[in-house]
Amino acid sequence: MHYDVIVVGLGAMGAATLYQLAKRGVRVAGIDRYAPPHDQGSSHGDTRITRLAIGEGAAYVPLALNSHRIWRELEARSGEHLLEACxxxxxxxxxxxxxxxxxxxxxxxxxxxxxxxxxxxxxxxxxxxxxxxxxxxxxxxxxxxxxxxxxGYVRPERCIAVQIALARQDGAALHLDTQVLSMTARAGGGVDVHTANGTLSAGHVISCAGMWSGKLLGEPFAGLLxxxxxxxxxxxxxxxxxxxxxxxxxxxxxxxxxxxxxxxxxxxxxxxxxxxxxxxxxxxxxxxxxxxxxxxxxxxxxxxxxxxxxxxxxxxxxxxxxxxxxxxTPDFNFIIDAHPGLPGVTVVSACSGHGFKHSAGVGEALAKRHCGEADAADLSAFAVPRHG
Ligand SMILES: Cc1cc2nc3c(=O)[nH]c(=O)nc-3n(C[C@H](O)[C@H](O)[C@H](O)COP(=O)(O)OP(=O)(O)OC[C@H]3O[C@@H](n4cnc5c(N)ncnc54)[C@H](O)[C@@H]3O)c2cc1C
Missing domain, CATH: 3.30.9.10 (D-Amino Acid Oxidase, subunit A, domain 2)
Structure with missing residues (x-):
């Protein structure tokens, strides 16, 4: 099974990325060790605060603004209430x-x-x-x-469920209850994704494994997270x-x-x-x-x-x-960057306790970047090298 993109982990970040890629007609698969939404990771508990003026820094503001727009679009498409601007x-x-x-x-x-x-x-x-x-x-x-x-607040489990359902509707393949054990670069380009149920391959992998990122990705991430x-x-x-x-x-x-x-x-x-x-x-x-x-x-x-x-x-x-x-991360900021030791793999960290409000915008930015759309939100503030 070969895909253009495999998204590993379908929580906040992965579900959003899968949805945005599928919506653009990319041949994409999503893999998760559970069947999200679930309560084993970082995206459960009914509600997450969302705000637009982001005290963590200016680089986050466009992501929050985009996320609010996308949640309203998702509400219109799904009929689910996702964002309560209280x-x-x-x-x-x-x-x-x-x-x-x-x-x-x-x-x-x-x-x-x-x-x-x-x-x-x-x-x-x-x-x-x-x-x-x-x-x-x-x-x-x-x-x-x-x-x-x-x-106000967003409903995390609903956001994840809606984006996965719409991604499936738009043609994404889903491999649920399937743990990714490791990833290896393919000779000539692309990535093999080795799971407990066999190996899949893709031109590109976007890893959104939440708190398991350090274990899955090794250094430098294991030391940073x-x-x-x-x-x-x-x-x-x-x-x-x-x-x-x-x-x-x-x-x-x-x-x-x-x-x-x-x-x-x-x-x-x-x-x-x-x-x-x-x-x-x-x-x-x-x-x-x-x-x-x-x-x-x-x-x-x-x-x-x-x-x-x-x-x-x-x-x-x-x-x-x-x-x-x-x-x-050591400075509480996100990491969104290429894996320095694994060509073809983009890493999205679990985002230090303030990621949900940006998740829809992050997914859109990653999908736009993959598709070469010029107006993709700038993610350069979240590169690995700032950690030295
Ligand atoms: C208590 C709490 C309160 C928070 N409050 C806020 C808030 O108010 N506002 C806000 O913006 N943010 C908040 N956050 C932060 C936000 O919820 C997280 O940044 C965000 O949910 C992280 O999403 P994620 O996709 O990185 O991780 P997750 O949603 O945990 O997703 C990771 C997924 O990867 C899968 N996975 C992992 N390893 C593998 C593997 N090897 N193979 C296959 N699948 C795998 C997991 O099963 C999981 O589904 C809060 C977080 C917590 C914990």
Whole structure:
């Protein structure tokens, strides 16, 4: 079986890439060790924040803008609701620069890029935050709010399912429940992809293996990528009216010595829970041995530190908890580049805990680049050599 392109891994990045290639008539196959969407990788848990002014850096803004356009196109094609533009409130501290995803002044950079790209937003002081969003509490008089009305959340499992289904409709071949064991360059060009079910070949491979990328691709990626266990919590609402329509997703960037950022989502239709999480870079895990259990002590600590006194009308009753994984690079940026030791293979990293909002745009950029379309979004900021 020979293809123009094989996409390895059909999570956020791979499903988007497969869809965009199939839509362009490329003879493409997608391979996944499971049958996505699934809850073993980095793209589960019902919701992902999306925002347009990207505090991680200017190179991401076109990808986020393109992703929003593509999700609306996918909604029109599939009839599924994928993007909820409920707005986003980011609370930081006006006295200091607050870090986020490797950016030294995440909130400041967000506001600067919003101005640069003409992205609608409002800057709020503590009194305005309290007036507009009384459900959020526990910040000091120096709190600074950035509110972006076009931000919100996407539904990751639905996005993946829709793109895979449409790709299949557009002619993509699927090899699910099929683990790729290794890849080798073919004499004369192209790549052999060795799976547990036999060998496939392609002119080009785009590897989107998420947290397994280091294991599959070897160096330099194995040394650059670190897998970090994350915990997602759904706490029941005592006062659901506080988080009814119009309640935004939220990000809190704290500054205290032992503090950490947290973020959360309003309830999904038909649910009565707030989903909330932190970002944990200390818990480095082997992708094949992730501890997926969340203990009562972890949930209690989460409630005490990040819910009590900060989110009005939320109870300590835990309705659901899930483990998911970030796969981060040393500078928290993406890696999207040719594999230096494996000709014909493009590597897309799992994108350091902030990739979902860009996934549709990344898939489009890769497909446009493959097809030689001149207006492909620029991915050069994500090249490997910056790591030295
Ligand atoms: C808790 C949490 C919260 C997050 N919040 C946000 C957010 O709010 N906003 C945001 O933008 N981003 C967020 N992210 C980041 C975002 O979800 C990830 O960057 C993105 O989902 C990664 O997608 P991926 O395609 O790289 O990986 P995955 O979706 O995990 O896909 C990888 C796929 O490769 C397959 N695979 C791996 N190895 C092989 C192999 N050898 N053979 C065959 N198949 C293989 C796997 O089965 C899997 O389906 C969050 C991540 C987590 C974990």
């Amino acid at each position: 707005g986003m409130l980011m609370i930081s501290d006006s006295r200091v620069a607050t870090r986020g995803h490797g950016a030294a002044d995440f909130a400041g950079q967000t506001a600067a890029l919003a101005r640069q790209y003409g992205i609608p937003h409002e800057l709020l002081d503590a009194a305005a935050i309290a007036r507009r969003f009384p459900q959020f509490t526990g910040y000091g008089p120096h709190a600074a709010g950035y509110y972006e009305p076009g931000a 670190t897998v970090c266990r994350q915990r997602l919590y759904w706490f029941e609402l005592d006062e659901p009216q506080r988080y009814a329509a119009g309640s935004p997703v939220f990000v809190r960037l704290d500054t205290g010595a032992d503090a950490d950022s947290s973020y959360g989502f309003p309830p999904l239709p038909g649910e009565n829970a707030i989903k909330i999480a932190t970002e944990d870079y200390s818990d480095n895990s082997d992708p094949d041995h992730i501890d997926r259990a969340i203990g009562a002590a972890e949930a209690e600590a989460m409630y005490r530190r990040y819910v009590a006194g900060r989110l009005a009308g939320v109870s300590s009753r835990l309705l659901k908890a899930k483990v998911c994984t970030y796969t981060i």
